[in-house]
Amino acid sequence: MTALPFDILLGIYLGVLTGIIPALVSGVLGFLFKYVTDVSIPGLGVVVLALAIAGINGGLLALNDPTIRSSENAVPILTAIIVVLMLALYAHAQGDKLGAAAPKRLSIKSIRDRTLNTDVIELVGGRNQVRLTVLGDVSDIEGYPPLPADLRREIGDGEWTFPADLPIAELETRFADRLQSEFDLADVTVDLDEAARARVAAAPPMGSTSRRVPEGKRAVSLAALVPSGIARGESVRIVTPETTVTGTVIAARSGPTTTSTAGGTPTTDDDTLAADGGEEPVPLPAAATTTGGAGRITVAVNRSEATTLLSATDPQIVVRSRGTRREFELVSLLRRSGVRFKKVTVASGGPLDGHTIGEVGVRDSYNILILAAKHEKWQVAPRGDQPLSAGDQLYVIGTNESLSRFAEAAT
Incomplete structure (x- = not known):
């Protein structure tokens, strides 16, 4: 009776030792199959694969350990097989789950769209907002004169609040625009982290x-x-x-x-x-x-x-009277009818890169219209033979849903 617990512990030890590699292989294959083909590997296939790899590991282990070769007790072997199968099936299930949850499309824009930590968000008047803090002293920008001390102190001590539902990249742009407009700065750069701490570099106002x-x-x-x-x-x-x-x-x-x-x-x-x-x-x-x-x-x-x-x-x-700006009236009418404007940049390797507007079929596929396209130079109301390549800028109109689909496909 005293030998049975020892045999079980020995089997668990051998199962963990020989089951690490089968579990790793099962998890990786489960993730790849689910992510690429959206199909799960059958459990029987996982069992066969795990036993094959574990058999190789066990054989090599038996060659190095004479006690395993001389043992006639089947309890450690059976226990080790059970442990190996449990590890392989668990790793396969986790890899399968990760492959189903992983996003199928990654882009520089999605990686760039970082958001703030929830602990820096404040609820004010039923809206979430964030208060940006300037970290350290405001730096100077190379090539410009140094910032005056009073202006540097005013920027560092100011209170800057923005909507909290914006990504960090958009907050950096809005903060830089706000500083540039309020203080008439020649240039501003902002680097914001997830804790709402901003490192600011600015150039003093220049003659305008x-x-x-x-x-x-x-x-x-x-x-x-x-x-x-x-x-x-x-x-x-x-x-x-x-x-x-x-x-x-x-x-x-x-x-x-x-x-x-x-x-x-x-x-x-x-x-x-x-x-x-x-x-x-x-x-x-x-x-x-x-x-x-x-x-x-x-x-x-x-x-x-x-x-x-x-x-x-x-x-x-x-x-003097400037009259009514007809272009503003046109934009107002379009907005009331649900039409919006958006500026889109063609990404490299996307469905628009290397094709013409007619080949892509933006009107039929995305239900949008291209008002202007910049390919070497601006072209207003481009025709279907207008070529598109990475870096081209497009001004498009359509509904919010169609513009979002087109922007996602183009970038």
Whole structure:
């Protein structure tokens, strides 16, 4: 009786020792068959395969251990066989389950779409949001001047909240855009981890007025009574005793403080300031619109008219009507009918790469229309013979469902 427990323990030991490789092979084959063919290996096949491999392992083990060769007791052998089969069947079941759960399609986009940890998500007003924290000091970007200390401190101490249901890549883009728009930074890079900690590198604001002056125009800054609500890009009429000049607003400031500005603040205390297109002025802070009242306004006018404005006294600013933008009305009508716009980039090796629009049949297969395609150069309303390759950019319209299916196939 004392030998039976020992024989069972010996059989378990031999079964574990010889069953590791059969279990590993069974698990891997079970995963591959389920993942590739969506078919499970029959249990009888697993048993035969496991016994064959275990027999080879057991034979090699018997050659090295004389006690196994000389043993006439069948209990250890039977116990070892049972253990080997149990390990092989369990490993096959787990591999089969993993093959069924594994995604059939992996892409760089799906790997990139990391999400935040749940412990950093806050529930505010029935919505999940996340508060981003700037980790360490804000770094400088090579090739740009260093960031001022007060601006670096303001970015690091700021409170930045965003919707928590966005992937990390989208949060990085939105955070960078928000920093660039609020502080008029020349460039921003953001690296965000799963704990909502952001490493930020930024470049200070650069001169932007000269970049907004069209070719052949001249920027002129005037002290005048500035209407409220003026923003960059408005068309205004400047009335002087001598003439009337029409120009485009580049920057404006009104009121007793400089907090209400549109596109920047003129940088001198003189009544007039002129700058040729292409010259770099002093950096200008960004803002929204004017509040109205006495202030300064910078407009882009023709070179001949700029000389007249430089000598003008007490000019009057009249805002011109821009009318209704028909393209905005069209977009609004399309959105009300359930049609959306989307920008898609063709991925390498996808169903669009190396084919023409007609060959893919985007209208019949995906129920979308391609408005424009960039293949070496932009082509509006491309025809069916338009070739597509990896890296091409497409502007497509369709319903949310069709756009999602097309974007998934293309990328």
